[in-house]
Amino acid sequence: MEDPLTINLRRESDRAVVEMEGELDMANAPLLQSTIEGAELASAKTIVLDLQQLTFLDSTGLRVILSARELCWRRGQEFAVTPGSQQVQRLLSVTGVGEHLRTIAEPGEMLV
Amino acid sequence: MAVGSPENVNVVLPHAGTRIRPLRVCREEEGPLEPGFRHEVILRGDGADGFVSQMAPEETSLPFDGRLRSAPPEAQAVNFDEAGLASLRRAVTVWADEHDLRRASIEELVLAVDEIATNSIRYGGGEGTLQMWRERDVLLCEVSDRGHITDPLLGRMQPSPDSLSGRGMWIVKHLCDLVQIRSSPAGSQVRMHKKLA
Numbered sequence: 035m036e037d038p039l040t041i042n043l044r045r046e047s048d049r050a051v052v053e054m055e056g057e058l059d060m061a062n063a064p065l066l067q068s069t070i071e072g073a074e075l076a077s078a079k080t081i082v083l084d085l086q087q088l089t090f091l092d093s094t095g096l097r098v099i100l101s102a103r104e105l106c107w108r109r110g111q112e113f114a115v116t117p118g119s120q121q122v123q124r125l126l127s128v129t130g131v132g133e134h135l136r137t138i139a140e141p142g143e144m145l146v
Numbered sequence: 147m148a149v150g151s152p153e154n155v156n157v158v159l160p161h162a163g164t165r166i167r168p169l170r171v172c173r174e175e176e177g178p179l180e181p182g183f184r185h186e187v188i189l190r191g192d193g194a195d196g197f198v199s200q201m202a203p204e205e206t207s208l209p210f211d212g213r214l215r216s217a218p219p220e221a222q223a224v225n226f227d228e229a230g231l232a233s234l235r236r237a238v239t240v241w242a243d244e245h246d247l248r249r250a251s252i253e254e255l256v257l258a259v260d261e262i263a264t265n266s267i268r269y270g271g272g273e274g275t276l277q278m279w280r281e282r283d284v285l286l287c288e289v290s291d292r293g294h295i296t297d298p299l300l301g302r303m304q305p306s307p308d309s310l311s312g313r314g315m316w317i318v319k320h321l322c323d324l325v326q327i328r329s330s331p332a333g334s335q336v337r338m339h340k341k342l343a
Contacts, residue, residue, distance in 0.1 A: 060231060061231050090235065090257075093317055096313065097313075100308070120250065121253040124253065125317065128321065129307075129316070130304060134308070
């Protein structure tokens with residue numbers, strides 16, 4: 035079976051983009067957790083979680099996204115996400131978290 | 147009402163509308179209540195006197211007491227654990243699609259089952275069983291595990307946007323047409339109803 039979640043990291047000058055493809059649940063939440071905690075991301079000024087290729091998210095995955103945001107804030111980094119699939123957006127809206135998450139249309143978009 | 151005569155008093159708990167019979171009813175001024183018991187203040191209809199009831203701790207699980215009618219023999223059963231969570235979602239997707247549930251509703255049902263199954267893995271002994279069947283125009287998914295749900299307010303209060311946990315049952319209750327919970331020290335069943343139309 036294919037990997038349920040693939041994470042690609044890329045740097046765009048002082049911005050780190052964490053691109054997630056697949057499904058984020060209890061089984062693979064630790065993969066995102068360790069990526070966020072990794073040294074590669076510590077030097078970036080801005081962290082963007084790119085959810086555009088994320089097809090499934092549950093409350094356990096959401097918890098890791100929110101704890102990633104907390105870590106970024108503690109490190110003095112800006113944090114933003116891009117919108118995910120219909121399912122991902124549904125979860126964000128039913129939990130009321132979506133409107134409190136800084137969301138940009140594209141991973142390269144300026145934060146204002 | 148005779149003070150100290152529990153047979154004559156019913157207490158309606160603020161949640162689930164469950165009536166229970168308290169072990170003992172007394173006037174507040176009768177002195178300290180026994181530790182380890184749950185206490186509820188009862189106000190009499192005429193507003194005259196306040197009473198305090200004592201309920202044994204094990205009675206606080208009553209909101210989820212009782213049994214549901216068993217799943218029918220034709221129900222499709224899938225066992226799951228953490229490694230099987232993604233396969234479980236596939237199974238629900240395929241099954242709900244066969245019953246022509248519309249796309250957005252399938253995603254909601256799959257998420258609901260995933261949340262309850264995640265709770266089974268985390269709190270219910272690491273594994274569980276999903277049963278799926280149809281009753282007229284309703285699809286039913288029931289997750290059973292060895293966990294014991296004791297919080298009567300589970301999923302009834304919206305977590306704050308910054309909260310890191312406690313969202314699972316809140317989500318499930320919002321995505322399903324009906325959620326039935328039964329739980330005892332022997333295990334739990336969470337039955338989710340999703341209408342086809």
